[in-house]
Amino acid sequence: MKFLKFLGVGIVFGIVLVKSEAVSWYRIYEMFKFESFHMYGIIGTAILTGIMLLQLAKTMQIKNIEGKIINVPKKDRGLYRYIIGGTLFGLGWALAGACPGPMYILVGTGVFSMLIVIAAATLGTYLYGILKDKLPH
Numbered sequence: 001m002k003f004l005k006f007l008g009v010g011i012v013f014g015i016v017l018v019k020s021e022a023v024s025w026y027r028i029y030e031m032f033k034f035e036s037f038h039m040y041g042i043i044g045t046a047i048l049t050g051i052m053l054l055q056l057a058k059t060m061q062i063k064n065i066e067g068k069i070i071n072v073p074k075k076d077r078g079l080y081r082y083i084i085g086g087t088l089f090g091l092g093w094a095l096a097g098a099c100p101g102p103m104y105i106l107v108g109t110g111v112f113s114m115l116i117v118i119a120a121a122t123l124g125t126y127l128y129g130i131l132k133d134k135l136p137h
Contacts (some may be wrong), residue, residue: 018109054070081136
């Protein structure tokens with residue numbers, strides 16, 4: 001019952017993404033062809049909002065749902081892994097027409113072919129979990 005507020009926020013977020021056309025395949029296609037600023041504006045706004053909210057959380061020592069102070073751990077250095085991972089993510093995004101969050105939103109809007117993409121993403125995550133100890137990190 002206490003998690004209903006998160007479901008509500010998710011539904012509102014989904015509506016915002018649909019209304020802003022952030023889940024539109026055509027908008028994503030335009031972005032990858034550098035034909036429109038629309039998606040870059042949305043992504044840039046999200047990044048700036050995230051930076052400001054994290055700084056606010058750090059300054060005001062805001063606590064998470066478990067009562068612990070919000071802390072973002074430092075990432076390991078590794079230029080190649082981020083370049084390779086980002087490239088694979090971008091290629092998957094371009095081929096599927098959606099990144100992980102909007103895949104579910106698109107199913108909710110009636111694009112049931114996204115179920116194939118969700119199944120493939122789930123399989124890929126499962127395979128990574130099996131192979132991650134054998135992969136260079």
